[in-house]
Amino acid sequence: MRIEENNSERFTNMVDNIKKYGGCPVSATLKLIGGKWKPMILYFISVDVNRFGQLQRMMPDCSKRMMTVQLRELEDDGLVHRKVFAEVPPKVIYTLTEKGESLRPLFSMLSQWGIEQVLEPKMKTSND
Amino acid sequence: MRIEENNSERFTNMVDNIKKYGGCPVSATLKLIGGKWKPMILYFISVDVNRFGQLQRMMPDCSKRMMTVQLRELEDDGLVHRKVFAEVPPKVIYTLTEKGESLRPLFSMLSQWGIEQVLEPKMKTSND
C-alpha cells in the first residue's frame, strides 16, 4: 500500500544499486553511524563539545576505551577530524568534516522518527 | 561551521530530549533498523517480496535462522506484520505496518547518502 511507483521498477533499481556498488547503501550508511555511542558523539561534536574530556563528561557511561575506539573509527571513516595541539597537558579538538556535516539532515530525521515512533509511545505504554 | 542556530540552544534541546525520553532518539531508531539484514529485509518486504522463502532466495547469504530472528525482531518492534495462513505447506506473508511504512522517507535518505558518500567514493579510490 501507498507505493505510488511501479514496484518491480523500484525493485530493479535497488537490486541494481546493490549489484553496482557491491552492497546495500542503507546498510553502508548504518555501518558508519551505527556504533553504540556514535550518534551521541557526532551530535556533541556538532555542537562544539569537541574535546575528549568534555565528551567523556557528557557521556559518563561511555568508557575511555570506547570513546577512543569510536572516535578513531569516525576519523577513519572521514566523519570527524582530529586536531592535535603540541601542548602539555595534551589538547585535542574534534570537528565534523564536510562528510560529517552532511549527516545533519539525516540525523534530524532519525531523531524525529525516534521520538515520535519509539520514545514517546514507549512512555505512554509503560506509565508506572 | 554552518550551524545557523545558537549552539547552546540546540545543545540544551538535545540533552533535554535525552533526559525527557530516557535515551538518544537517533540511537533508538538505529536500534530498530540497524540489524545486519534488517534494511534489506524491510526493503524487500516493501516491494512485496513478502514470503519467507522469497526473502531467502533474494538474500542467500542470510541464513534461515538469521532471517527468522530478524523478522521476529521487526515484528516485535511493530515494523512488520506476519500473517499466517492455515495451509499446507505453510504460507506466511509479511507486510509493513504503518510504523514500518513511515520509515520510507528515512530509508530514501539513508540510501542516497550511502551511495553518494560511501559506495560511489569507494569505487573511485579502489579502481582495480
Add this chain to the structure above:
DNA sequence: TTTTATAGTATCTAAAAAGTAACCATTGTT
C-alpha cells in the same frame, strides 16, 4: 514410497562489539 514444498526450531560454535581496570607521559601546581 520417496521426494518436494514451505516455514520454520534447536543446539552449538565463532566472531565481533563492548566493558573493566590498570597504566603512561609531561608539565605545572601545592
Add this chain to the structure above:
DNA sequence: AACAATGGTTACTTTTTAGATACTATAAAA
C-alpha cells in the same frame, strides 16, 4: 615529593551478534 590535568593505551573479560548444521511437520505429487 606528591598530585592534578589531559588524552590516551594495553590487556583481559563479558556480552552480544551472527553463522553452521541438523532437525521438524504436513499434504500432495511423482
